[in-house]
Amino acid sequence: MTTSEIAEITATRQAFEAFESYTKLPANSPTWRALWEQERKRCLEGYHFGSDFVPGYLYDYMNFSPIMVAETIIPETEEEAEELKNNVISLQANRIEGFPSWWDGLYDYAMYLDESEKSGKHSFLLGSRRKGKSFYAASMCNRNYFHIANSKSYVVAHDKQYLTQDGIMNKVVDIMNFRDQHTPWAKRRQYKDTEMHKRSSVQSVVGGKKVETGWMSEIIALTVGDDPNKVRGKAGKLVIFEEVGSFPKLLNCWRILRPSMQVGNQMVGMMLGIGTGGDENANFI
Numbered sequence: 001m002t003t004s005e006i007a008e009i010t011a012t013r014q015a016f017e018a019f020e021s022y023t024k025l026p027a028n029s030p031t032w033r034a035l036w037e038q039e040r041k042r043c044l045e046g047y048h049f050g051s052d053f054v055p056g057y058l059y060d061y062m063n064f065s066p067i068m069v070a071e072t073i074i075p076e077t078e079e080e081a082e083e084l085k086n087n088v089i090s091l092q093a094n095r096i097e098g099f100p101s102w103w104d105g106l107y108d109y110a111m112y113l114d115e116s117e118k119s120g121k122h123s124f125l126l127g128s129r130r131k132g133k134s135f136y137a138a139s140m141c142n143r144n145y146f147h148i149a150n151s152k153s154y155v156v157a158h159d160k161q162y163l164t165q166d167g168i169m170n171k172v173v174d175i176m177n178f179r180d181q182h183t184p185w186a187k188r189r190q191y192k193d194t195e196m197h198k199r200s201s202v203q204s205v206v207g208g209k210k211v212e213t214g215w216m217s218e219i220i221a222l223t224v225g226d227d228p229n230k231v232r233g234k235a236g237k238l239v240i241f242e243e244v245g246s247f248p249k250l251l252n253c254w255r256i257l258r259p260s261m262q263v264g265n266q267m268v269g270m271m272l273g274i275g276t277g278g279d280e281n282a283n284f285i
Helices: 003-009 011-019 030-045 056-064 078-085 104-118 133-147 168-182 250-261
Strands: 047-049 052-054 067-072 093-098 123-126 152-157 192-194 197-199 202-206 209-213 218-223 238-241 270-275
Touching: 003 011, 003 047, 011 056, 030 056, 030 133, 052 056, 056 104, 056 133, 056 168, 104 123, 104 270, 133 152, 133 168, 133 218, 133 238, 133 270, 152 168, 168 197, 168 218, 238 250, 250 270
Parallel strands: 123 270, 152 218, 152 238, 238 270
Antiparallel strands: 047 052, 067 093, 192 197, 197 218, 202 209
């Protein structure tokens, strides 16, 4: 992608960075509604420009998913600069909230996932740490949650620490809160709003009885420990297996869940495994 093409793809988030608001249009005006319908369509169907294409998950991530990024610390004195130069780590940085940077590898990954999903296949990504795998996974869950009614996105791990201790679910919540605050896609969660389960629904009264209604999309975190059968029947639009390098019974879970992800010969969702190098007894190979 060229610099001008990347600027075109991220124009929406650039407006937010400049004004701390995605638009200055009057709320609920025809032009305001048209803008947000266009953004929803791009998040779902992708962004087409010329002969190029950016998948919906990636467009959604680049424009509506702030993450923690590294900000280089500039030395203020010659002594600090000399100390930094002699350090084993060549650059010092703070982690701050910001939008994702564009990387060719991220684009390749997004295109791979798009091709996998459209062809009814499942996916894996193995890589080194601090490359944004969990942030992108959290954004994918939020994209489905905010734009696909009745959808379910699961995040599965061997141990709860990989989900809630600076894990995917922490990132899910941060992105969700941002979208609730800065977009018209906000969802109430009156029935399920825990660290492991988010469901967009409200309490309504129908015929004098309280019933649960609403968008009904969900993000559900699940730990399996030593019992792969916990994934049985958990079909979703997306099922992410986190820290696959530290997931001793991953293949058992994969085989148990896979039949639930299809109806006949048609896939109803995609399974995605992400992770880095594994523990000694995790059957990483």
